[in-house]
Amino acid sequence: MSATLREARVDGDRCLILESAEIRVAINADYGTHIYEFTDLRSGTNLLYQDPKGPRHYTVGGWYELFPNAGNACSLDGHQMSKHGDIQHQPWQYEVQTATPETVEVAFRTRSQDLPFDVTKTIRLRFEDTIVHVSETITNVSDRPLPYLWGHHITFGEAFMAAASRISLPDTEVFARDGVDRPSSPYAPGARGRLDALPARGGGTVDLTRFPAQPFAAMLFADALPEYWYDVWSEDLGAGVTVTWDGQAFPALWIWATNRATPGKPELVACALEPQASAVPTLAEAAATGAAPVLQPGATRDAWLRVRLHHTSLPTKAEAHDHRET
Template sequence: MTAQDRNHGCRISDEWTYRGLRVLVMENDLLRVSILLDKGSDIFEFLYKPLDLDFMWVTPGGVRRQPWLDSYPDPVGPFLDYHEGGWQEVLPNGGRVCEHQGAHFGLHSEVWALPWRHQIVADGADSVSAKLWVRCNRTPFLLEKTLTLQRGEPALEISETVTNESEVELPLMWGHHPAFAPHFVDRHAVIRMPRCEVVSDANVDAASRFDPRQRFPWPIGKARDGREVDLSRLPGIGSGISDMLYLTELEEGWAQIDNSKLGVGFRMDFDLNVFRHCWLYMEFGGNQGFWAWGRQNTVCLEPFSSWPAILPNAAEQGTELRLGPRAHLDAWLRAGVVSL
């Protein structure tokens, strides 16, 4: 289907490029969502029109393509070198570099690094939809998803399917990695979660408030210095913290960040049968070395199938997903704006 020319209601267009990368733009009367087709189907803009509020974080480098050779390739992989912020899909490895069943994965590899194919499947004033799909390079996974906007609804609907195209059973991790902008996750912001347990990462940063593998009920935990920390209340820009946490044993499939000053929140409802946990990464100037250099102020609240980070660890913990030969798994997610 070819996109129609229309300047009202829902709209969709794949005739855009930004800094040399193909872009799909979807919008209705309340939202504009921009997707990098040539880089992982990353959502690099999630703009709420009534407030001119883009929820997505932008790194200092922003969107970049790679027209040069790396002087010294980073073993972590190119995720950090070309990370524009925004929202990535993560499959089949979440987290750091690892090797599993002979396949080597970089950070959050591998679908974020690949160009995706697409097709506009609905283009009307009341609703627009696009189907996007990609095949992994190092693993035999096919990931397909359909993105939809409805007139009058400040939410993006995502329905997706991962298929194992091989003849053997395979493990995987599957998640979504939205990073929120500092003007949204400032001191006026609060994280809301259903009842859950918090576990700190085994490799916490020196600027983390918590000890490795520390466990406590959401949201109150005891910091390294003995004081109580309310994780639901964000510490604010430049507060010097860097926390990596897993929210597990979720009673319901949703997560929300509210900002009382702006009068809106960002809510994600998701398929709890697949995205059984959330990862929570808070970085407010705590990481003074590579790659943040003290400039990073963001919160990542990430629906995820598995924990902890990296596929071998998730498999050891028993939280990985497993797909049999030629099997598939469906999931859904809805992300949007709520008024407070």
């Protein structure tokens, strides 16, 4: 028994499959280093959303990276910014750094075409643990300061997000953006509050820490997190995922969810919990309002994320806090 790394072609794309004793992770190097599989080997279940057309045809997730824009397409100083940034669609070069029975690690590199940034990252998996380690660096390779948005769109699918699934967060306020009213959202327009007690549409409160069984859609933000972690637990699978991240690089969290309430995708069930650099979702708006980080010429910014599979229920936030990797 050992950690393994395989290189494969999937629909013509270069893909890498990393496996430990309990998890399998699959990465499409030719399409944004999209992580299209995070499988709990005990149950044989891929916890991520899977596009029925295959790993190259996602618009929802798996797990992809957003940079240098995070929301809808926009224009910045006359330059067009791709929806969710362009690096999610680009081929990345890669090099296997380590392939031993104990550890597998791959280094990736690309350059954004939307703005002159280099992006590098390593993804590591150890045989004896259940954590995917991601470390990365962005570099401004231009001669001027550049604003950017940056985040990770980690999207769980229907196999993991059922009515018995539970989301745990640090004690923080989440909010809907002003002026955005989704009729299928169970909370009131502009709602602010804890995820378990959001002002509800029509009065009272709604608890969204339990994935609702009825059709709904949600887009919420948090930008005052006291700690940088969340946990999702599936009672049906007896499995959970704890995500921790670098709060200096990603001080905000976005929560996007739908249960058969997305126009044009009537069967879609998915939930994305996204560490992000800003709670303002488009680079043009974030730069105009001072809500986008800025990197000076030649400067770098490092970041890290850890995604940990576990099989112990976490009924309280205190226990979720104890379970996270520090």
